[in-house]
Amino acid sequence: MSIPTDLVNRYPWLPSLKRFYSDIADKLPSEFISDIFSKSDSKQISEHILIIFESAFNNLEDIPNLKDENLSIQVYILLNILVYTLDNKLITNRIANLYSKDAYSKMERDNSESALYDICLDLELRVNFYDPPIRYGNKMLKDNREKQVTNFTIYYIDYLKLASHLRDEYRKLAHNPLENGYVYIKNRSLMRLIQEYVRNKILIEETEDKASLKSFLEEVLKIQEFKELYEKINSIWAKRKEDFDFTFKIDITGKTDILKLYPPCVKEILKKAGEGQNLVHYERLFIVWFLLALEYPVEKVVDVFSTLPDFDREKTNYQVEYAKKKKYVPYQCSTLQSITLCMKEKYKDKLCQEGYGSKELTERKKLNHPLNYVRIKQYRDEKEEEYLKNKAKRELEESQKQNG
Numbered sequence: 001m002s003i004p005t006d007l008v009n010r011y012p013w014l015p016s017l018k019r020f021y022s023d024i025a026d027k028l029p030s031e032f033i034s035d036i037f038s039k040s041d042s043k044q045i046s047e048h049i050l051i052i053f054e055s056a057f058n059n060l061e062d063i064p065n066l067k068d069e070n071l072s073i074q075v076y077i078l079l080n081i082l083v084y085t086l087d088n089k090l091i092t093n094r095i096a097n098l099y100s101k102d103a104y105s106k107m108e109r110d111n112s113e114s115a116l117y118d119i120c121l122d123l124e125l126r127v128n129f130y131d132p133p134i135r136y137g138n139k140m141l142k143d144n145r146e147k148q149v150t151n152f153t154i155y156y157i158d159y160l161k162l163a164s165h166l167r168d169e170y171r172k173l174a175h176n177p178l179e180n181g182y183v184y185i186k187n188r189s190l191m192r193l194i195q196e197y198v199r200n201k202i203l204i205e206e207t208e209d210k211a212s213l214k215s216f217l218e219e220v221l222k223i224q225e226f227k228e229l230y231e232k233i234n235s236i237w238a239k240r241k242e243d244f245d246f247t248f249k250i251d252i253t254g255k256t257d258i259l260k261l262y263p264p265c266v267k268e269i270l271k272k273a274g275e276g277q278n279l280v281h282y283e284r285l286f287i288v289w290f291l292l293a294l295e296y297p298v299e300k301v302v303d304v305f306s307t308l309p310d311f312d313r314e315k316t317n318y319q320v321e322y323a324k325k326k327k328y329v330p331y332q333c334s335t336l337q338s339i340t341l342c343m344k345e346k347y348k349d350k351l352c353q354e355g356y357g358s359k360e361l362t363e364r365k366k367l368n369h370p371l372n373y374v375r376i377k378q379y380r381d382e383k384e385e386e387y388l389k390n391k392a393k394r395e396l397e398e399s400q401k402q403n404g
């Protein structure tokens with residue numbers, strides 16, 4: 001089975017890249033880099049690479065269009081080499097998220113069922129293609145019955161493989177109609193699964209073998225143009241990282257170190273989101289309800305999700321607004337423990353592990369709610385501040401007495 005060459009130019013992450021462009025794909029990375037930077041279009045490639053990194057660091061959801069699509073293959077391979085050499089989980093996640101979202105947008109814009117079918121075949125997905133689309137059920141939307149139609153069914157094993165890292169409830173197999181081992185899947189949901197394939201393809205470029213990475217880096221940094229590009233990306237990241245670190249320290253109480261008031265279960269979710277990792281359904285609900293309970297503005301809560309692979313601002317905004325209207329209460333500790341989101345052991349947090357003193361001096365109270373953690377920490381901070389103020393006052397009075 002052969003797919004059109006144009007499709008590989010448009011989607012260079014397809015396995016057929018190796019077949020069609022074996023002259024490029026089989027080269028050693030250092031040879032490939034030398035080659036790229038000896039050609040007249042190298043400036044354009046570097047510019048485009050920088051646009052991708054800047055877009056990822058700025059949390060954009062699409063990559064501005066590449067002027068010359070014929071360069072997309074070189075851009076894709078160089079991008080992978082850079083992600084490998086930069087060896088930074090945060091950067092890798094951001095690039096993987098952005099590049100895969102862009103792949104989704106392209107498929108959506110192309111809106112071609114036959115191209116989507118070719119992509120599936122190239123990825124060796126076992127799919128059935130129906131043209132015209134087939135009807136497989138109805139969906140009730142308020143009082144209207146909406147026909148469910150699709151061009152595709154996908155073999156359930158392939159579906160599960162691709163969907164295994166996706167956390168949304170509706171992607172669970174139980175929520176999708178299945179017949180003779182094939183899952184009915186809407187075109188857009190199929191594109192979303194392929195987006196996940198692209199994301200994972202970039203993610204697996206990370207290495208444990210730091211020694212090989214070091215010697216590879218030494219070798220490729222001898223190529224001046226690559227070195228300049230590599231250093232430029234590092235310097236943009238260094239500047240952006242500061243802003244990024246700050247995004248979770250939203251000042252709602254007048255204190256700048258609000259993060260230290262949060263319990264480990266919350267810190268862990270914010271950390272994962274910050275690294276661009278996917279969050280499970282319960283993590284998403286909990287963090288929304290927790291932040292809303294602390295009266296975070298809706299747009300700040302939405303921003304927490306902006307680094308996630310499947311982020312959709314409009315949808316998230318709607319969900320956060322809805323949660324705010326419903327005034328949901330965040331899970332208590334016992335619930336968080338039962339769904340394995342309690343992180344007291346991982347963070348070895350004393351307040352979570354040992355509880356806190358009650359009025360009854362012999363008794364210690366068990367922490368039962370993450371919001372209580374914030375209240376107790378805040379109370380302790382205020383007491384500490386009060387103590388320090390009084391201490392300073394006493395010391396001043398002492399020294400005035402001695403001098404006078």
Ligand code: SF4
Nearest residue numbers: 263265333342343352
């Ligand atoms: S004890 Fe409660 S507040 Fe502390 S990490 Fe566990 S769930 Fe969170």
